Amino acid sequence: MSADLLPLAGIKVLDLSTLLPGPLATLLLAEAGADVVKLERPGRGDEMRSYLPRFGEASANYAVLNRGKRAYGVDLKDPVQRDRVLELAAEADVVVEQFRPGVADRLGLGYDAVCAVNPDIVYCSITGYGASGPHASRAGHDLNYLAESGLLGVVVDATGSPTLPVTVLADIAGGTYPAVVNVLLALRRRDLGGGGAHLQVSMTHNLQVLAYGYFATHQAGGGWPRPSAELLTGGSPRYHVYPTSDGRHIACAALEQKFWDRLVELVDLDQRFRDDEGQEQAVIAALGARFAAEPSHHWRSVLDGEDVCTVVVSTWDEAVAAGLLDVDAPERVAAPGTGRSFPTLPSPIAQGLRGTPSTTAYPSLTDLGDDPPWG
Missing domain, CATH: 3.30.1540.10 (formyl-coa transferase, domain 3)
Structure with a gap:
């Protein structure tokens, strides 16, 4: 598909987030045609750059989440560089940030500061526990959000202990996907004349969608799920x-x-x-x-x-052989300056809504100069 026909062609996204929830959200926006500029710490960059295994100058994890973006090192505590970021925000359609509540405001890059230079901005804040309340300022990761939402304790082993979840459910299902949905809805409302918006995405609070059945049961009957005793938590033979006898x-x-x-x-x-x-x-x-x-x-x-x-229950190799796990996607991610590439994470964006499959590099970290970084 021609780049100018992609659904988000012309949309400029300023990404201040790190690790997984925000970067995966802006990757999906980029897949649909958005122009994403990612700002990271000077020198080291996003923490995920240091993960293993390495793929060129950064990690494979970073590569699959950030291909097709541009990345710049910025000291957000430097007033001069902060003002330069505000200039970028004034040109942007979307800002995504993942600081704890209040941090962006203290840096002079919160919603009010950005809205003052760009009233139509769609500003998305992804937090662990929400913008306010007793837990808002606490540090946390996926496992913490699952634990405190009640979900982690729903299925337990023979000793009564919860087990580690199969993946980072809160980050993706509570952070990434709600962020993408709300950004798209806010852009649509803006197109209809509704102006900009400040979107609050709480990963812990959004987990109640995954607990929809437990929620409905409680609201109608007053009870909460008993660990490993309900229909879908281990209480039913069905x-x-x-x-099996061979350890499978x-x-x-x-x-x-x-x-x-x-x-x-x-x-x-x-x-x-x-x-x-x-x-x-x-x-x-x-x-x-x-x-x-x-x-x-x-x-x-x-x-x-x-x-x-x-x-x-399949092994990874069996899932690939059955065609249920795609490790040969036509889209590839390249490591800058190495000539190396591999098939990247298959996109959930329908093929007709994203660009023609290609090999795209993840971004090297460069200094943010005076020239406009937008493509």
């Missing part, structure tokens, strides 16, 4: 993870009756356990014994091709 696992999600009936037939579950209502723990034990009696390749041969919503 939605459970079972070990089966992910069972046979919730609907037709799937459950076929599953218990396939695994030859004892007749007295086929009706699980009221004897869930006994059925979990019985079904677990059946799965534990055979290796994963046996169960794969039994389950493949059957509509039972029950599968062997």
